[in-house]
Amino acid sequence: MKVESLTQFTDLGLVETLLRALREEGYTTPTPIQAQSIPTLLQGRDLLGIAQTGTGKTAAFALPIIQRLIANPRRPEPGSVRALVLAPTRELAAQIAESFRAYGRFARIQVACIVGGVSLGPQRQALARGLDVLVATPGRLLDHMSNGAVRLDRTEVVVLDEADHMLDLGFVVPIRKILAKLPKERQNLFFSATMPKEIAGLAGDMLRNPVQVSVTPVATTAERIRQEVYHVESTRKRDLLVELLRRPEVKRTIVFTRTKRGADKVAQYLTAAEISAAAIHGNKSQNQRERALDSFRGGSCPVLVATDIAARGIDVDGVTHVVNFELPDVAESYVHRIGRTARAGADGAAFTLCDDEERHLLRAIEKLTRQSIPATDRRQPGARPLSEAPRGAAPGGRNGKPQGRGGAKPAQGKPANGKPAHGRPAQGKPAHGGQRPAHANAGGRPARNDGNRRPAREAGGFSR
Numbered sequence: 332m333k334v335e336s337l338t339q340f341t342d343l344g345l346v347e348t349l350l351r352a353l354r355e356e357g358y359t360t361p362t363p364i365q366a367q368s369i370p371t372l373l374q375g376r377d378l379l380g381i382a383q384t385g386t387g388k389t390a391a392f393a394l395p396i397i398q399r400l401i402a403n404p405r406r407p408e409p410g411s412v413r414a415l416v417l418a419p420t421r422e423l424a425a426q427i428a429e430s431f432r433a434y435g436r437f438a439r440i441q442v443a444c445i446v447g448g449v450s451l452g453p454q455r456q457a458l459a460r461g462l463d464v465l466v467a468t469p470g471r472l473l474d475h476m477s478n479g480a481v482r483l484d485r486t487e488v489v490v491l492d493e494a495d496h497m498l499d500l501g502f503v504v505p506i507r508k509i510l511a512k513l514p515k516e517r518q519n520l521f522f523s524a525t526m527p528k529e530i531a532g533l534a535g536d537m538l539r540n541p542v543q544v545s546v547t548p549v550a551t552t553a554e555r556i557r558q559e560v561y562h563v564e565s566t567r568k569r570d571l572l573v574e575l576l577r578r579p580e581v582k583r584t585i586v587f588t589r590t591k592r593g594a595d596k597v598a599q600y601l602t603a604a605e606i607s608a609a610a611i612h613g614n615k616s617q618n619q620r621e622r623a624l625d626s627f628r629g630g631s632c633p634v635l636v637a638t639d640i641a642a643r644g645i646d647v648d649g650v651t652h653v654v655n656f657e658l659p660d661v662a663e664s665y666v667h668r669i670g671r672t673a674r675a676g677a678d679g680a681a682f683t684l685c686d687d688e689e690r691h692l693l694r695a696i697e698k699l700t701r702q703s704i705p706a707t708d709r710r711q712p713g714a715r716p717l718s719e720a721p722r723g724a725a726p727g728g729r730n731g732k733p734q735g736r737g738g739a740k741p742a743q744g745k746p747a748n749g750k751p752a753h754g755r756p757a758q759g760k761p762a763h764g765g766q767r768p769a770h771a772n773a774g775g776r777p778a779r780n781d782g783n784r785r786p787a788r789e790a791g792g793f794s795r
């Protein structure tokens with residue numbers, strides 16, 4: 332994110348029903364596109380958003396739409412739709428519908444997702460009842476329109492998401508047909524990552540005096556940064572971290588955690604494992620921070636454990652590695668984090684420790700950066716199975732020492748079987764090499780699911 336917004340959700344004019352849902356989602360601060368769009372959208376203005384997935388754009392439009400619906404509560408008429416969201420793919424449509432359900436969980440709104448590839452009957456029934464929010468792909472929506480299952484003459488707000496992707500998929504003509512059926516008086520939201528001529532033309536025809544919000548994500552990761560992801564249970568992350576930090580090539584490293592408390596805990600664990608580490612975060616005094624940074628720069632403390640916000644001011648050359656101990660909530664932070672290494676023409680590597688709960692965040696990062704991060708399979712010949720690690724061992728263990736394999740002494744020699752002690756990938760490369768898609772991971776499932784961040788419970792279906 333270019334600007335780390337200090338705005339809070341409470342500053343944006345959102346009602347408590349939504350603030351409560353956001354708290355439940357665990358969101359604390361709005362992303363820049365949210366901070367910039369929400370107040371404008373609450374005023375009823377049209378919006379042109381230049382933003383891509385990973386920036387938080389779904390909440391940027393879903394929250395004001397839900398607020399608009401609940402500020403003027405009325406039952407949608409049978410066969411009609413109060414808010415229409417058009418998305419290019421089934422997966423994206425399912426995610427958007429899921430987001431509306433999550434943010435609208437205390438608002439009692441009727442949401443349906445209507446996409447191709449599934450039977451028409453149940454979708455017809457959902458439409459017949461009338462909907463607050465319909466998320467649809469253009470082709471299937473047109474089918475229902477031509478069968479008279481849905482009418483859009485009472486629609487108050489329309490969103491066109493990923494418009495440039497719509498163009499790639501040949502949806503511009505269907506979209507124009509759909510827009511022609513909407514009432515003239517309506518609010519229009521238009522999102523696109525890029526603005527090819529045809530898309531700019533469509534935006535020009537659709538929007539009236541729009542506010543333009545552009546978030547230019549630092550979506551490109553430096554090619555010199557070698558990226559690897561380790562699929563690992565959360566309880567085993569600390570041991571894996573110790574293992575990674577003990578690799579000879581890993582010298583000056585920043586370890587990122589999501590919370591201040593997490594940063595402290597990780598630093599304590601490393602110290603107990605005789606790896607010199609300091610935590611920096613907002614609860615440390617200026618003095619403590621400066622001391623930690625000095626020893627990091629000077630080399631006496633090679634590992635700095637930081638939160639995203641604390642790391643913002645750090646400018647240290649010669650960082651060989653970045654470890655994402657936890658994935659960031661906002662995909663763009665990943666790009667900022669790993670950009671701490673491979674500076675000034677040097678090479679660098681970024682290791683990401685991803686547990687099952689974090690897979691959707693990984694997918695959001697892969698979508699944003701438009702690349703797959705190769706998964707490293709630690710269970711290769713020579714890798715020590717993680718089953719030796721203690722489950723959920725507290726930092727420092729009961730007697731103030733780390734337990735199990737991450738033991739208090741650096742593992743120098745080789746284990747009894749004569750194989751290297753650590754789970755280094757063969758030839759020190761990611762298991763799948765280079766930047767190719769990582770299909771094998773711990774769960775044997777594909778690492779990517781075409782950007783489907785959450786399990787699409789009702790992909791292709793509907794729910795009320």
Ligand code: AMP
Pocket residue numbers: 357358359360361362365383384385386387388389390660661662691692695784
């Ligand atoms: P989007 O760009 O809408 O696809 O969102 C990208 C990811 O960021 C999703 O996993 C969202 O759940 C998450 N997200 C959106 N807004 C916030 C926020 N304010 N704080 C933390 N995470 C967020």
